Amino acid sequence: MNSLAALLDWYATLTPASLDRIAQFYAADAHFRDPFNDVHGVPAIATVFRHMFAHTEAPRFEIAERIEQGEQAFVTWTFHFGLRGRAYAVAGGSHLRFGADGRVIMHRDYWDAAEELWQQLPVLGPPVRWLRKRFRAA
Template structure:
C-alpha cells in the first residue's frame, strides 16, 4: 500500500488510531500546517493529534478526491498531491457536531509525506460555534452573500 492509500486509511477515522500510527505516513521532519498553526517534526504532529484525540469523540474524513499534481522528481514545488475532504467531528465535552469541507496539499518523497497543509474555513470550524460570536459571524456572512 502506498503512502497516499495509508494516509486515506488513517484519516477514515482519526479516533481509531494512535499517534504512533502517524509515523506510517509522515516523515520525521514533516511540516504540518493548518489555519491555526504550524507543526514541525513528527513529535509535534503526534502531540497535536494526542490533544485532538482527548477532545474528539469522533473525527472522520470522507475523502472525495485525490489529485496527483506532479511526480516527486518533476516537482518544482513541494506539493505532489491535493486531497479534497469533508470532516465530521464530534466533540466529547458538548457532543457538538461539526461538518467541514477542506483541502489538503501533500508533498511526498520516497513514499513518505514530508509536507501537509490544510485549507478550510476556520470561522466555520471554530468561531461560528462560539455562542455570541457565532451569531455575529453568521449575520455578517448573510449580509455579504446578499
C-alpha cells in the same frame, strides 16, 4: 512514487491507537500547517492529532476526492466530530508533498475556520454570521 492510498486509508480509520503509526506516513522533519497549527516534526504533528482526540468527540475524516501530480497531491475531505454533544462537519482540503521515500514532507490544510467552524458554534456563531453578511458583496 508516494503511498497516497495508504496515507488516506490511515486517515479514514485514524484512532488514538493507530496514531502510533504516524512515522510510517510522515518524514521525521515534516511540516504540518492548518488554520490553528504550524508545526515541524513527527512528535509535534502527533501532538496536533492527540489534541484533536482529547478535545473532540468521535473525530473522523471522510475522504472525498484526490488529485495526484508527481510527488504531490491534493485531497478534499470532511472532518466529522462532536463537541459538547453536538455534531459538526468541516469541509476542507489538504496539499501534500512527498519525499523520495514516499512519506509526507509537507502537509497544508485549507479550510475556512469562520464558515466551517466558528459560525456553527452557539456563542461565536451569531457575530461571525453578522460579519460575513456585512462584508458580502451582494
